[in-house]
Amino acid sequence: MTDATESNNVLIYACSGGSNVAEAADQAARQLAEEGIGSMFCMAGVGAAIPSMLGKARKASRTLILDGCPNNCGRRIAETQNLPHIRHVRITELGIEKNKGRATQADIAKVHDAARAALAED
Ligand code: SF4
Known part of the structure; x- marks a missing residue:
């Protein structure tokens, strides 16, 4: 594991749709979490502005969004919140x-x- 991808309160959000790209996002996120790159976190909970979840989400060192398609649901939620x-x-x-x-x-x-x-970028 390199410094750039070291787990340091990295929160990983996967697209939660019903398509192949959503499954790819979810499975890749789980692999990254297993590798210690970060922790998976709930896109829906943050989108719903659950206070305790927003508090944790806003303290992340990095927010990794894996969006399935050009609708960019995850990035929109991340920017909105x-x-x-x-x-x-x-x-x-x-x-x-x-x-x-x-x-x-x-x-x-x-x-x-x-x-x-993406995580290795400055
Ligand atoms: S990013 Fe695309 S595939 Fe993922 S939840 Fe949004 S609309 Fe569905």
């Missing part, structure tokens, strides 16, 4: 087409790698 140090991955920009099927292991790996790269 003034979350700090946002790093963003949009999965459809990785050459993965949104559909109603399942995410492949290759898709999940692409999202995982893009997320690590």
